[in-house]
Amino acid sequence: MTVLRAEGISAGYDGPPVLDDVAVAAEPGQTTVILGPNGAGKSTLAKAIAGLLRIRAGRVLLAGADVTGLAPHKLVRRGLGYLPQLASVFDHMSVLENLEMGGYTLKGGLHRRIAQVLELFPDLGTDNGKKAGALSGGQQRMLALARLLMTEPVAAVLDEPTAGLSPLYAGRVWDQIDRVRETGVGLLVVEQNATLAMEHADSVCLLAQGRNVLSGKAEELRERAEVARILVG
Amino acid sequence: MLYFLTDLLVLGCINSIMVVGLNLQYGYGGLLNFAYYIYVALGAYIAAVTTMGPSTTPGISYALGWTLPWWAGLIIGGLVSAAFGTLVFLLTVRRLRSDYLAIVTVAVAFIVWNLIDTYQPLFDGDTGLFNVPQITGSANISTEGYSAIILAVSAVCLTVFVWLSRRIFRSPFGRLLRSIREDEQVTTAFGRASWQPQIAVFTIGSFLAGIAGGLLIFYISAWSPSAFLPLESFILLAALIVGGSGNYWGSLLGAFVLIEGLGEISRYVPSFGNGADVGALRQVVIGLVLILMLRYRPEGIIPERWLKWYRTREQPPAPAAAAATASSGPDGEPSAAAPPLPAAARAAAPFPEPRAAAAAPDGDVLLDIRGVAYSYGGARAVADCSFSIGRGTVTGLIGPNGAGKSTLVEILSGRLAPQSGEVLLDGRSVGGLGPVVLSRLGVARTFQTARVLPRLPVIENVMIAAPAQRGEGPLAAVLWQRGWRDQEAALRKEAVELLGWLGLSSHLDRPAGSLSGGQRRLMEIARALMARPRLLLMDEPTAGVYPETSQLIARRVREIAEAGVTVLLIAHNMAFLSWVADDVVVMAEGRVLTRGPLEQAREHKDVIAAYLGVAAGEPRGPRASSVGGGE
């Protein structure tokens, strides 16, 4: 039972559409990675699903309900989380405040939930008062993930969570993503680093020039040479 | 009745001069000057004190006190305002964002006003000046007669200034101003410094303000600080915007309708409450009209684009029958007869066979990059990058996201200075010389997101790039039309040819903002070629375009190279590259990974690894303790 599905998506910025008739889906407790060469429209797809970009055609279904065109703050209340590519934390606010903002829509039990989330992220536990902007890149991503989990979303879209991180930290972030997956969240992860992403993915959705070109189970696609071909361009 | 009409016309003319002057500053130059009325006031005061003679009344004091003839006083007033404008401009304009700058101009205005109001020896403080001599001297003339004379003088001045606006608008100077106003970066990328034209137009606008002030004081014969409150500048601005910013007819309309018209209508509104109410109601109306205009018709009632004094009559030769093959003229020049891609061929045709591997590189190196490095803050974008490009070749620059390709192009175009290493163009070191110099040395570029000047016609967008145009300075523009009129016709013809060659002949006079993404990219190519470059840098020239446009661009790029222009382009579309590039340079993590024909690069294992990304590699250590265990 697919928890997040986008189909027939056409979206763009000013000018011609960047995405044309694109489809992608996420199952509960599974990770679907969205890969593609430069200019494929991966980030555009993430933003469109997260409500930050107007969808010109197509629809988005969250837990079966049509949520196409809903504003981001409403999507959060429906159970969708989003991790943006750049600026993924409130850098002028403290770690604790970032988590509080993540839990903005919670009715009660905020601090209990914060404690629960922090258990999943031991790296963040000690200095909650530190400004998020003072954290390292990897820690900021961890914080962003933790913030996302505050609302116990049923599905989440992550836009290049390992961008700019060292291989070591990229691996750590992926381990964390795996742990998030284990809590039952359906994940869509846009990634530039295909090798690492495919090690952790359950499904793969390959985009090129705004269109779907290949989709399938990760274990089947992992060895196929054409994946490399498509990614190089 | 006649007197009433004359009065209306006099004030209308004088207000029009003010708005026309403000139009030069804001409409043409994009410079928002909230202190404009101070320049009017200065002109008025100077005109007065240079013609009044020394004070004969005790208690009234003011500077100068010469007895020059009225026209000398008028002109000196204009010049003083102009000088003051230049001074303020030099101090402020280059440093602040435009809206904060506008606020600073008010501060300056206030300081000047305060000074005039308080420091009596200057212009008699808050009492002001009276009995300013009439321009008819001591001749005994009726009030109506004097008004008629002032009207004549004002009308003549207005005519001259409208003519001036028109001349500037049609000149290369005017085009340059519009270009700076729309996008300063594009203008500097094509070799023009931006502040000289701006300071010139600001000064001219201030001169007009001064003249208007002088005329006003000769008409009213008196002036005091209560007459030139800061409020007046905003009314002028409202008139300018509502009438039509950038169009001198709009300025006249704004002055006559908004200022005079509303002012006169308010006479007929039955007064309620006290007399000030009608004036206040008028202001409320002005405010509402301004907001509504900005929202629904920001170009104003008479927009700038209605000034279509050119109609591109010269059309390129009619397209030949559908020909999808490349056609380069035998002499290598871009062929004006090459047809735009006909609609029939728009079905996605595959590219022709990829090019054969490039011939052995000839020893003629145009561009030599040696050890260039650049970091943004802590992040290293380009590190020890070295390669060279031969003259007349097309080289692709490829690599995964974050490889440093765009940064390298910024360095080559001059926008960034390399932090180490050298860039040699035809043997000459050009690193860090800035975009204006590099552009004049023959480097032209297109941008990753096509940057057009949206409100200007396509043909103007292209003409701006031609180097070394006469008439781009204010004096040459106004006084020496003979020098640039023929040049304009020649440039226009060249631009029409180029645009035709790129399939844009039916869009010549349309505002560039109405072009589609693919059309914008084609326009950018025309613009870059207009600059007659030696080196053409292209950043993703086919991103977001339909396949048929992509093919057209590929064909044209090859023809450009065959004409002797060297091309370096960033691209991701492998089909496009295989057709267009002689060879490719692959960058990853700021360095050159390999160099060679495209097919070889695609199979190269390091290149594949770079695109695919690296596995987490390192053995995972024990979880580092919290904060500080960072990367």
Add this chain to the structure above:
Amino acid sequence: MSHLLQAIGFGVVTASIVALAAVAVSLQISVTNFFNFAFGDFMSFGAYVAWTANREGVNFFLSVLLGGIAVGLLGMLANHLVFRPFMRRRVRPVTLLIAGVGVSFVVQDALILIWSPAPRRFSLNLGQAMHLGPFLLTPGDLIMIGASAVLLLLLHLMLTYTKFGKAIRATSNNIDLAQSCGIDSDRVISLTWFIAGLLTAVAGVGLVLQESTLSPTTGFTELFIIFGAVILGGIGRPYGAMLGALIVGVLTEVSGAYLNAAYKTSIAFGVVVVLLLFRPQGLIKARGLIS
């Protein structure tokens, strides 16, 4: 020396008024990123409402509160009708400034229509000036400083400790991310205008009481001093705005004491302009609402 200290004392009073206004401006800019040119007229409006209520016999402090609510609502209205539609279309900052000019025309002249341009007398006679140490202040002055301090403290507490205050800080820090946390940024912006409006009205009343006269242009003439303080302190940084206000306030009074008092505003302006030209990012480098 005592002369200087007295001047500094007056400067602190002025600063407390300017601080309220500058913080209000800074708060609004931090979420909307443009100068509201009609701000001064908002101040006047608040003062007029308070004066009218007070004249009808309403208790003074309640009158001020009514003025605050009136300006708060006016701000929300202006945002909804004028500024937000522009911001949605992502126009240039200059356009928003000019739109603010339009709003200023409408508000200032509506004031004239409703209340007539004649200056009114608005003063609170609370007693004579007293010597407090080296300073010479009236009870009214002290109340002003006290009220300003209390309001700014309340604002600080709200921003630091309340959920809504944090939502404001989040919106100003990263509006897309705030929305992705479930924060309705339109509502946050609207309510920020309201809160800024409350402070604006109190500043307006303080201004009028200092001059003892109220006219439709009262606020407008102070506009640039306030903007100057805001720019000086770093745009969008309320704590910087407080410092900017202090500098501007003290500078104005001290220069007025030692030089021709008629020039004191000019000198303050001049210093602000010069400082701006050489340090356009403002005196306070720290960013964010709570530094």
